[in-house]
Amino acid sequence: MSASTRSGPYVPGASAQSSYGGGRDSANLGDILERVLDRGVVIAGDIQVNLLDIELLTIKLRLLIASVDTAREMGIDWWEHDPWLTGETQQLAKQNRKLRRRIAALEEIVATRAEGVRAHEPEAVERGR
Amino acid sequence: MAADQGVYLYAVTRDEGEEPDGLEGVVGAPVGRLAHRGLAAVLSPVSLREFGEEALRRSMEDLAWLEETARAHHRVVEAVARLRPAAPVRLVTVYTGEAQVRELLDERHDAFDAVLRRLSGRWEWGVKAYAVPAAAEQHPASAEQHPTERPTERPTERPTERPAEDPAERPAEGSAGRPVERSGRAAAGAGAGSGGGAPGAAYLNRRRAALRGREADWRRAAEHAQAVHEALMGVAVDGRRHRAQDPQLSGRREQMVLNGAYLVDEGRAAEFTRVVEEVAGRGVAVELVGPWAPYSFAALDHDGEAACGDGS
Numbered sequence: 001m002s003a004s005t006r007s008g009p010y011v012p013g014a015s016a017q018s019s020y021g022g023g024r025d026s027a028n029l030g031d032i033l034e035r036v037l038d039r040g041v042v043i044a045g046d047i048q049v050n051l052l053d054i055e056l057l058t059i060k061l062r063l064l065i066a067s068v069d070t071a072r073e074m075g076i077d078w079w080e081h082d083p084w085l086t087g088e089t090q091q092l093a094k095q096n097r098k099l100r101r102r103i104a105a106l107e108e109i110v111a112t113r114a115e116g117v118r119a120h121e122p123e124a125v126e127r128g129r
Numbered sequence: 130m131a132a133d134q135g136v137y138l139y140a141v142t143r144d145e146g147e148e149p150d151g152l153e154g155v156v157g158a159p160v161g162r163l164a165h166r167g168l169a170a171v172l173s174p175v176s177l178r179e180f181g182e183e184a185l186r187r188s189m190e191d192l193a194w195l196e197e198t199a200r201a202h203h204r205v206v207e208a209v210a211r212l213r214p215a216a217p218v219r220l221v222t223v224y225t226g227e228a229q230v231r232e233l234l235d236e237r238h239d240a241f242d243a244v245l246r247r248l249s250g251r252w253e254w255g256v257k258a259y260a261v262p263a264a265a266e267q268h269p270a271s272a273e274q275h276p277t278e279r280p281t282e283r284p285t286e287r288p289t290e291r292p293a294e295d296p297a298e299r300p301a302e303g304s305a306g307r308p309v310e311r312s313g314r315a316a317a318g319a320g321a322g323s324g325g326g327a328p329g330a331a332y333l334n335r336r337r338a339a340l341r342g343r344e345a346d347w348r349r350a351a352e353h354a355q356a357v358h359e360a361l362m363g364v365a366v367d368g369r370r371h372r373a374q375d376p377q378l379s380g381r382r383e384q385m386v387l388n389g390a391y392l393v394d395e396g397r398a399a400e401f402t403r404v405v406e407e408v409a410g411r412g413v414a415v416e417l418v419g420p421w422a423p424y425s426f427a428a429l430d431h432d433g434e435a436a437c438g439d440g441s
Contacts, residue, residue, distance in 0.1 A: 027418075040220075110327070
């Protein structure tokens with residue numbers, strides 16, 4: 001138990017107790033939806049609920065919980081461009097990647113120069129702070 | 130049955146025992162059973178005006194409706210599963226009449242029989258593991274001794290965002306993380322930087338090491354999650370790794386690295402819980418939720434055999 005408390009503010013033992021009986025009404029809605037929508041026996045009922053027709057909320061929920069690969073197989077991939085689902089994360093991620101590349105390039109240049117400077121002023125290392 | 134009356138199916142069980150008293154299903158309808166050849170379909174009447182295709186297309190979009198229906202469905206499944214082995218059926222599986230349900234029990238009899246045999250005396254446990262980010266470790270829980278303050282032999286080598294790690298973690302880190310692979314040069318550069326020669330370079334080196342540190346944290350957590358999964362499989366009868374939940378669903382900021390479901394013998398639940406506690410920590414936070422009705426292990430095999438080899 002001590003090993004787990006060290007990992008962060010979360011205490012698994014405490015959680016196991018508080019969330020024990022996930023079957024009760026208090027169970028996390030996400031956990032319930034994940035199970036009732038995405039697992040369990042799939043039998044074709046007489047009423048066909050075509051997930052492809054449910055374009056808004058449920059599909060978005062599904063995408064959070066179901067396999068992206070499954071969704072792709074179903075031909076659904078618009079979430080990758082959907083602002084409701086991705087928020088700005090998509091763009092931020094793109095921007096982030098771009099910036100990281102730039103930083104890496106700049107770092108290379110700076111590091112090379114720093115080494116050049118040190119080569120001429122070896123005492124700089126010794127001087128410390 | 131009236132023209133607009135349908136049947137909502139929750140689960141398939143054996144035809145044994147009784148339904149719990151006063152159990153209410155979706156829209157508060159009384160839950161009953163339809164028995165056929167030793168199997169029982171747990172169901173309730175629904176209006177096809179509300180559970181017809183057109184209506185469902187609309188109402189499934191309504192989160193309040195969806196939540197209420199999902200919770201009702203789940204409540205029935207759990208109540209029944211507590212009494213006898215039950216194969217939960219997916220949400221909104223609706224038939225136009227009882228004859229169709231009887232037909233289902235007849236056609237898939239052997240498949241249901243095999244699944245129920247496999248699920249008997251077993252429960253599903255959910256285990257989620259989250260990568261513990263460096264940021265979270267910078268705000269340690271209450272009384273925890275924070276390792277950041279611990280002096281290191283070469284302080285500049287360890288970037289400020291990086292070292293919030295358990296000292297016990299260090300040995301494992303070498304293999305999993307390769308944290309400071311350019312340590313020689315990084316140390317020299319950082320030394321020069323703090324000496325005033327190139328503060329920019331020192332900063333950038335710290336930044337780069339921090340980014341690399343986060344990647345290492347993530348890799349380490351993912352590897353540990355795999356180890357957690359394997360340890361749990363040692364006790365479980367069967368297990369599945371589901372897609373990690375989005376933070377919006379999990380309600381936690383940390384990235385989920387394991388979303389596992391494990392089928393565990395009733396008699397080994399305590400042992401399973403112990404293993405979960407043992408494997409927690411070391412870069413992942415672990416959450417145990419359950420027991421659940423065996424949603425993840427109820428898939429019917431097409432040829433009527435149990436889907437996994439263990440059919441005892």
